[in-house]
Amino acid sequence: MRTTTAMKLGATAAVAALALTACTAPADDISNADFETAMSTPTTISMWAWAPGIENQVAMFEEAYPAIDVVLENVGQGGDHYTKVRTALEAGTGAPDVIQLEYQYVPSFVLTESLLDLAPYGANDVADQFTPWTWSQVTNGDAVYAIPQDAGPMGNLYREDILAAAGITEAPVTWDDYAVAAEAVRNQTGSYITALSGNDAGSFLGLVWAAGAAPFSYDGVETISVDLTGPATQEVIDYWQDLIDRDLVSTDPSFTDGWYQGLANGTLAGWLTAAWGPAFLQGTAADTTGLWRAAPLPTFDADNPIAGNWGGSTLAALSATEHPIVAAELAKFINTDPEATLKFATEQFLFPTRTEVLTSPEFAEQESEFYGGQRVNEIFAEISATVDTEFQWLPFQDFVAASFVDTLGKAISEKGDLSAGLAAWQDAIVTYATEQGFTVQ
């Protein structure tokens, strides 16, 4: 109910904004003198973020700008965090200056005009430091709404020993190879090669992304498009329908007790997951050290591999901030300072978005015992370079994720008709968007 009201308000605000932008000139870039003054004036600003260990990067910022005092708060992760940010914005007091923001929620904060456009604060100068797809996730035309912090390009983690026992000695390159491997693993070891889970829209959309589909678009104002039933998404659906019908993949919900047990005891022989997956898996299945390997996600077109992304965050400055120069610099510094970003990658297990870190020997050449001495980071860094740049999100991704569970997710869990589930998902999103006053193309 709360979201509905907020969305309606947001939609109204967006319409009003459309009328306003026509007569407002874009803000001029901040001059060096203004920047120097702001950064040397004693100022306290607050940041809400949950990235583990981000206090390290905040300390580096405070060292670089001794006049600035940053108050860091962790008010929760994901949903709790956004609820608190929105509540504070509505209340008009107590909102932070800078927030951690996942890529898929950037448009919903653009819709409510809650984000400061960082372009006048020199954000475009750092654009070429980032992998192109992460930059395209945070920009709209010339506007820059956030600075990418970490990412989750998707790959394939699998049990080498189980696949070998089924006679598969090479990581599957195409989805056809993967289906053959799935059959061999199921028939000869009794395990499932992986689970397609119906309780998480993020991983499924990652697979859609990797198929080159871009089902959503948003113009930053009030027009959206939803095309989940297009050929690229349908290809993904048909593929998994076949595997599910032949009982070659599990449909257990992910991040549940049974699922963790499956990964730890080998009834699940693999996990199609993001770049943050390798470190996470290591923590839950320590007994299987050395048996796992990482590989790129299988692809439909071996000559032209495309990858998708699942997860990752940015830092964004809120437009309500009283210290826009300092807030913009905080977001920019933490995610572009070479030392700060390298520490994120090598000590805090955040998968980097800056190309310099992705190719740095300290990061790329780390060898992981859990993955039999493989350079897992290097593999995911190569995947990151192939992530499609076209993929966008809708400005009400909360609803998209929730309705996935009721429609397509339900069809997956019940091993039912995935195409019908997909169509129901499309309908639910379009109906909701229309009710909220968006123009759906």
Added chain:
Amino acid sequence: MIAGTVPTSRQILRNRRRHPRDRRSLLLTALVWLGVAYFLLPLLWLAIASTKDNADLFTTFGFAFGDEFNFFNNIVDLLEFRDGAFWRWTGNTILYAGASAVGATALATAAGYAFAKFEFPGRRFIFSAILGSIMIPATALALPTYLVFSSLGMVNTPWAIIIPSIVSPFGVYLMRVYAEDSVPNSLIEAARIDGASEVRIFFSIGVRLMVPGMVTVFLFSLVGVWNNFFLPLIMLSSSDLYPLTVGLAQLQALSTGGGGSTAVFSTVITGSFISIVPLVVAFLFLQRYWESGLADGSTKE
């Protein structure tokens, strides 16, 4: 026993006491054991799980020990989390629960005594209103409470947790019933005749006779505030003020898949286990007051 008369329940009880074998009831014993299992098995699971690392959690049977004994490693992980945040949360919980329980007990005792022993206009109405408010779940009141505290400028302070928790309608009800039975009117009359003030009667006679009831209210509110999750969740935004419940939930959120996520299940489980130990200790320690109180009530003529 006199033939032809219906035995009173007291006589039946006496009869049963003479023949211990008659007291056995297979059904009741089985039900009690079921109850014991229902309450103790989760606790047992928690105790055992706190000795496992993540790998053992997902590969070994829940009620059997894992391959390694990791209890102390888990404790070290827990205490090292964010430079000892767990200690801070523990301190906060003790402060919130302790202050609220003392305040709630004092308020409920005074109010319960007043309702039981004084006639004043509006007594029935006020008491009915208090009884009625027991029916409203605390969760439903959390948001209005937030708005009130927000306009008072007291959100994100310990007062936002302690003040709402001091008001305990159930405690008032309990203390009224208890005061009626345990503080004899004749005793109060005697004290009045001797010239004692009402305040003195309350503290010197009333409070002393009501101690077992007060312990009950104290324990109820201690447990209630100790385990309260929703009120601190909405009232507090600074993690330095979090109690254990919200802090552990935040720790658990680290295991949600996403950038930088790490699996800390064993740490969360150990934290949950440690967080209930003080409650168990408080119960064991205060139990004798409680039991003696209940027994006092039953033998009084």
